[in-house]
Amino acid sequence: MNIYLDNNSGAPIRPEARDAMLRFIESGAANPSSVHISGQRARRALERARTQVAQSIGADPRRIVFTSGGTESNNLAIFGTLKAHPHRRRIVTSSIEHSSILAPVSELRAQGYNVERIAPDASGLIDPERVASTLDRDTAIVTLGLANSETGAVQNLESVGARARECDAIFHIDAAQALGRMHVDVMSMGCDLMTLSGHKIGAPAGIGALYLRDASIIAPIALGGPQEAGLRAGTQNVAGALAFGAAADVVHDHLDEEVTRQRDLSALLLRPLLDSIPGLQLNGPVDRRIANTLNLTFPGVLGETMLLALDLEGVRVSMGSACAAGAVEPSHVLLAMGLSPAEARSSLRISLGWANTRDEIESAASIIACVWRRVVATASTDASAEVAR
Amino acid sequence: MKRRVVVAMSGGVDSSVAAAILCEQGYDVVGVAMRLAQGGDAPSYRARRGACCSYEDFEDARRVAERLDFPFYVVDMRDEFGNRVIGNFVSEYLAGRTPNPCVMCNREIKFDRLWDRARALDADFVATGHYARVERCASGEYRLMRAEDSSKDQSYFLFSMNQSQLSRTLFPLGSMTKTEVRRRARSLGLVNADKAESQEICFVADNDYAGFVERAAGDAVRTGNIVGSDGAVLSRHNGIHRFTVGQRRGLGIAMGEPLYVREIRPATGDVVVAPQSELRSRGLIAREVRMVREPASDSIAIEARIRYRHPNISATLRLRGGDCAEVIFDSEGPAVTPGQACVFYDGNEVLGGGFIEGAL
Numbered sequence: 001m002n003i004y005l006d007n008n009s010g011a012p013i014r015p016e017a018r019d020a021m022l023r024f025i026e027s028g029a030a031n032p033s034s035v036h037i038s039g040q041r042a043r044r045a046l047e048r049a050r051t052q053v054a055q056s057i058g059a060d061p062r063r064i065v066f067t068s069g070g071t072e073s074n075n076l077a078i079f080g081t082l083k084a085h086p087h088r089r090r091i092v093t094s095s096i097e098h099s100s101i102l103a104p105v106s107e108l109r110a111q112g113y114n115v116e117r118i119a120p121d122a123s124g125l126i127d128p129e130r131v132a133s134t135l136d137r138d139t140a141i142v143t144l145g146l147a148n149s150e151t152g153a154v155q156n157l158e159s160v161g162a163r164a165r166e167c168d169a170i171f172h173i174d175a176a177q178a179l180g181r182m183h184v185d186v187m188s189m190g191c192d193l194m195t196l197s198g199h200k201i202g203a204p205a206g207i208g209a210l211y212l213r214d215a216s217i218i219a220p221i222a223l224g225g226p227q228e229a230g231l232r233a234g235t236q237n238v239a240g241a242l243a244f245g246a247a248a249d250v251v252h253d254h255l256d257e258e259v260t261r262q263r264d265l266s267a268l269l270l271r272p273l274l275d276s277i278p279g280l281q282l283n284g285p286v287d288r289r290i291a292n293t294l295n296l297t298f299p300g301v302l303g304e305t306m307l308l309a310l311d312l313e314g315v316r317v318s319m320g321s322a323c324a325a326g327a328v329e330p331s332h333v334l335l336a337m338g339l340s341p342a343e344a345r346s347s348l349r350i351s352l353g354w355a356n357t358r359d360e361i362e363s364a365a366s367i368i369a370c371v372w373r374r375v376v377a378t379a380s381t382d383a384s385a386e387v388a389r
Numbered sequence: 390m391k392r393r394v395v396v397a398m399s400g401g402v403d404s405s406v407a408a409a410i411l412c413e414q415g416y417d418v419v420g421v422a423m424r425l426a427q428g429g430d431a432p433s434y435r436a437r438r439g440a441c442c443s444y445e446d447f448e449d450a451r452r453v454a455e456r457l458d459f460p461f462y463v464v465d466m467r468d469e470f471g472n473r474v475i476g477n478f479v480s481e482y483l484a485g486r487t488p489n490p491c492v493m494c495n496r497e498i499k500f501d502r503l504w505d506r507a508r509a510l511d512a513d514f515v516a517t518g519h520y521a522r523v524e525r526c527a528s529g530e531y532r533l534m535r536a537e538d539s540s541k542d543q544s545y546f547l548f549s550m551n552q553s554q555l556s557r558t559l560f561p562l563g564s565m566t567k568t569e570v571r572r573r574a575r576s577l578g579l580v581n582a583d584k585a586e587s588q589e590i591c592f593v594a595d596n597d598y599a600g601f602v603e604r605a606a607g608d609a610v611r612t613g614n615i616v617g618s619d620g621a622v623l624s625r626h627n628g629i630h631r632f633t634v635g636q637r638r639g640l641g642i643a644m645g646e647p648l649y650v651r652e653i654r655p656a657t658g659d660v661v662v663a664p665q666s667e668l669r670s671r672g673l674i675a676r677e678v679r680m681v682r683e684p685a686s687d688s689i690a691i692e693a694r695i696r697y698r699h700p701n702i703s704a705t706l707r708l709r710g711g712d713c714a715e716v717i718f719d720s721e722g723p724a725v726t727p728g729q730a731c732v733f734y735d736g737n738e739v740l741g742g743g744f745i746e747g748a749l
Binding site for chain 2: 304378
């Protein structure tokens with residue numbers, strides 16, 4: 001049995017994405033920068049994919065730069081903006097961002113940048129007024145996630161964009177987890193830069209994009225070729241881009257029905273768990289959330305042990321992040337929301353996706369409850385005392 | 390239905406071959422590497438080469454699991470290890486004793502906390518790469534036995550195991566020699582077939598245990614004097630944790646006759662030195678005594694092992710009630726080191742053991 005409930009780490013590849021990749025690979029996979037006809041064909045396919053990705057967020061295709069994924073997009077947004085705005089020394093972000101934002105920001109702080117990290121409230125929401133009030137004319141970039149990968153919390157960012165414009169600060173939204181799970185429209189969000197990721201919506205890992213309102217916002221970080229309007233040197237991952245385009249197309253065409261379906265499945269999973277696990281706690285906002293993500297604190301057990309026990313029963317979930325050696329660490333997002341380290345260590349992230357079926361979710365609900373009963377019975381006294389603290 | 394076994398994997402050749410043997414025997418093998426001390430992140434392994442929980446060791450274990458195709462996880466047991474093993478290690482040194490953290494790790498972590506995790510994973514057994522054997526008697530009782538390969542025998546470190554632990558523990562290497570284990574690893578194509586033995590205390594880098602204790606204890610380190618057995622002060626020292634009873638080298642004093650540490654007095658910080666002739670003992674007192682099987686009487690003829698690498702000493706074990714015992718050597722024996730384990734053998738069987746409180 002294999003019930004995959006870790007779609008926020010990466011979704012299964014959609015058949016449309018696989019077909020688009022395979023067609024390109026079988027056609028010879030030429031370099032889209034080559035002047036010959038094979039190269040021109042690759043270039044045309046790449047531009048079609050760019051249009052598909054652009055349409056999914058209401059953008060002009062000429063404003064989309066393909067990258068290797070969300071991490072590169074976030075790095076390019078941050079370092080590229082600072083390179084293009086060398087006199088501005090302030091960076092504003094939150095404490096619940098993905099590590100591909102937090103790590104660059106920490107590095108820049110060590111280099112002498114003035115960094116503001118806004119903390120969320122107990123439900124994982126960032127107060128947009130607080131963000132807006134910290135922006136000033138020294139602020140180079142304000143970078144915030146739209147949908148949080150750990151809790152699914154959806155931030156209210158419209159007022160941030162207005163204030164950023166007043167200060168001429170660059171407003172970057174990390175929408176890696178949002179695409180395909182809610183309406184994402186660059187125009188109404190008023191952002192200058194937006195990160196997108198392919199493998200969260202059913203393309204393979206290794207392809208992502210950065211939307212730019214204007215090409216002059218950033219300076220390139222990777223040099224060595226004219227690709228992507230000179231903003232990202234290196235031969236494009238055309239196969240990946242075609243898969244991304246195909247997946248973005250499907251996501252765009254069926255967004256409302258898929259969001260509704262995943263909301264129903266998520267309720268179908270949560271309700272029996274709340275009934276059978278006394279003290280189970282749902283982390284994150286009740287309403288402002290992407291429907292596919294459930295972050296749950298399981299009373300009296302270590303999340304790590306639950307994760308492994310579920311894995312051996314065929315249910316794949318996740319927890320926080322993994323260290324280089326593969327041991328799981330409690331989520332920095334939950335800690336920032338004020339959960340105790342013990343509560344964070346008892347929490348798991350369950351994230352649904354396009355491939356999950358009703359049958360799978362019903363099975364998962366009974367397996368999770370059953371595994372929790374087993375794990376809580378084996379939790380030794382001092383570990384559970386520690387967890388309960 | 391296949392029975393599930395959680396194999397504690399260090400990344401070394403022994404636990405890897407143990408896992409391979411269990412796979413061959415048809416068990417449903419789940420590999421688990423325990424993250425015990427700090428480290429485990431890629432950048433730190435360079436600084437802590439040779440110490441446990443390094444990224445390289447976890448990667449070796451992971452490669453073995455990939456090769457043999459069973460699930461493998463790294464579990465975080467730093468809190469338990471820190472509280473129960475490292476904390477004990479430091480406090481024992483500060484109390485003037487010489488701890489054996491491997492014994493403590495087996496008692497507190499591998500056959501206790503790891504078993505809790507294993508049960509949560511629906512496992513029937515825990516297995517390790519220890520060289521020791523478990524036998525089941527006709528009575529249904531389990532006996533803990535020395536390994537076939539006496540040069541590798543690790544039963545000394547396992548004396549605290551009880552019947553319920555033995556009933557759910559597998560030692561697949563108990564009848565193999567190290568040479569056979571390496572040969573098996575090579576024939577299976579395991580990456581760590583020729584990996585060097587780990588000799589040092591796993592959580593202490595470069596075997597600098599004194600520095601480790603000092604960093605952990607800070608001001609609690611007990612400094613004092615090195616004194617002769619007549620009480621005369623010979624020199625100052627930087628902390629009683631730097632000494633072990635029976636130690637000769639590194640005392641920093643030159644006398645006509647070689648001097649050895651005879652006693653460490655934590656209350657005053659005195660380290661008492663004496664010629665070897667004054668270090669003899671006629672036995673020892675052991676605390677935290679555990680017997681593997683219910684003893685037939687409270688006075689038993691045994692061979693006592695007072696350190697891992699020390700020949701057995703013929704003795705009589707007298708169980709004193711509670712968890713205390715006296716071990717009376719048949720003839721005068723060497724100095725005993727408080728804090729070390731004294732393990733009671735009857736031939737190849739481990740009867741039990743305890744921690745040395747002091748000499749008789």
